[in-house]
Amino acid sequence: MTNASVTGDVHEIRNDLCQNLNSIVNVTEEFITTCGNNSIAEDTEFGNYMIRMVKMVVIFLFSIIVIVGLIGNSMVVIVVAFNQQMRSTTNLLIINLAVADLLFIIFCVPFTATDYVLPFWPFGDLWCKGVQYLIVVTAYASVYTLVLMSLDRFLAVVHPITSMYVRTEKNANTAIFIIWGVILILAVPVLNRHGEVTYSYPNENYTVCEFLDQDLNRPEGYSQPVYQVRKAKAKDEV
Numbered sequence: 001m002t003n004a005s006v007t008g009d010v011h012e013i014r015n016d017l018c019q020n021l022n023s024i025v026n027v028t029e030e031f032i033t034t035c036g037n038n039s040i041a042e043d044t045e046f047g048n049y050m051i052r053m054v055k056m057v058v059i060f061l062f063s064i065i066v067i068v069g070l071i072g073n074s075m076v077v078i079v080v081a082f083n084q085q086m087r088s089t090t091n092l093l094i095i096n097l098a099v100a101d102l103l104f105i106i107f108c109v110p111f112t113a114t115d116y117v118l119p120f121w122p123f124g125d126l127w128c129k130g131v132q133y134l135i136v137v138t139a140y141a142s143v144y145t146l147v148l149m150s151l152d153r154f155l156a157v158v159h160p161i162t163s164m165y166v167r168t169e170k171n172a173n174t175a176i177f178i179i180w181g182v183i184l185i186l187a188v189p190v191l192n193r194h195g196e197v198t199y200s201y202p203n204e205n206y207t208v209c210e211f212l213d214q215d216l217n218r219p220e221g222y223s224q225p226v227y228q229v230r231k232a233k234a235k236d237e238v
Contacts, residue, residue, distance in 0.1 A: 055117045062113040069105040073098040089152050089172040096176045097145045104138035107131065120207040125196040128209035132194035136187045144179045148172075 076098040080091045111131045115121060121128060152172075155163035199206045 058113055058116045062109055066105055066109055069101060069109075073102045073105070077102070087169055089167045089169065090149065090156075092169065092172045092176065093145055093149045093152060097142060097149070100138045100141040100145060103134065104142075107134045108138065115209055119204075121196050121209045123209075128196045129191045129194050131209065133187055133190045136190045137183055140183045140187065141180060144183070145176070148175055148179070 077095055080086050080095050108131060111123065111127075112135075114123075123131075152167060155167055193212055194209065195212050196207055197210055197212070199208070
């Protein structure tokens with residue numbers, strides 16, 4: 001049973017209730033018709049109202065994220081990059097973290113918001129893959145930069161003298177370069193596992209950018225646990 005059929009059943013029940021009013025009190029045929037039509041109109045109006053509210057909330061929250069993120073991370077990069085005295089291993093990692101956050105804010109947040117606000121994906125299948133790829137890359141870059149920062153703080157506190165030869169600007173840049181290279185390579189399968197999908201409904205079609213459940217090479221899905229979760233979710237929606 002789909003959502004459309006559930007809605008249809010609700011409308012039928014309401015129409016039956018309106019019809020049954022005639023067995024309780026004498027009502028006109030016009031009242032019965034108006035009663036059923038009002039129920040459908042109220043459902044449609046409420047649904048449209050909720051859609052408008054979701055769009056407004058998404059636009060407001062994502063705008064705040066973009067503005068605050070751009071200003072904050074840009075200031076971090078500018079202050080540390082143009083101040084030679086602040087070129088320490090910790091600050092280099094902070095710059096790398098700020099750069100990863102900036103890339104996420106610029107290339108991911110606006111397009112994710114668009115996917116929520118619009119009933120279709122307007123940027124095509126290629127950029128759908130690119131956005132999902134960048135989301136994964138920037139997320140992992142942030143996580144592993146934090147790991148490097150934790151390792152740097154551990155060496156600085158536990159081995160302050162002996163770690164001076166390891167915690168250098170050159171080694172920090174090398175570590176940053178390595179993690180970006182590894183992440184960019186390991187995230188390549190994401191390109192193949194995301195795409196633009198079209199859903200057809202009686203009134204119109206919707207396109208979304210999402211994880212692809214099936215593939216010719218992997219009929220069971222790219223990740224069996226992920227596929228099972230999505231499959232269970234799909235069953236709940238039915």
